[in-house]
Amino acid sequence: MSALRVSIDSDVCIGSGQCALTAPSVFDQDDDGFGVVRSGREDGAGDPLLKEAARACPVQAITVEEA
Ligand code: SF4
Numbered sequence: 001m002s003a004l005r006v007s008i009d010s011d012v013c014i015g016s017g018q019c020a021l022t023a024p025s026v027f028d029q030d031d032d033g034f035g036v037v038r039s040g041r042e043d044g045a046g047d048p049l050l051k052e053a054a055r056a057c058p059v060q061a062i063t064v065e066e067a
Helices: 018-022 050-056
Strands: 004-008 027-029 035-037 062-066
Touching: 004 035, 004 050, 018 027, 018 050, 050 062
Parallel strands: none
Antiparallel strands: 004 062, 027 035
């Protein structure tokens, strides 16, 4: 299995929090409510809900790519 790289486009994120609700082991919200990838979890941490979280983002701000 190849490694993944998860990122959030902070210019696009509207701070809905869906990512952190869906896959809290990978995503968190900053003090302003915007989505962030948890430190050290940029590879998705093997979370089976990662792709669902990316799909759940209402503005497609989350990118999951092969590293
Ligand atoms: S689901 Fe999308 S818009 Fe909502 S906080 Fe996460 S990245 Fe931002």
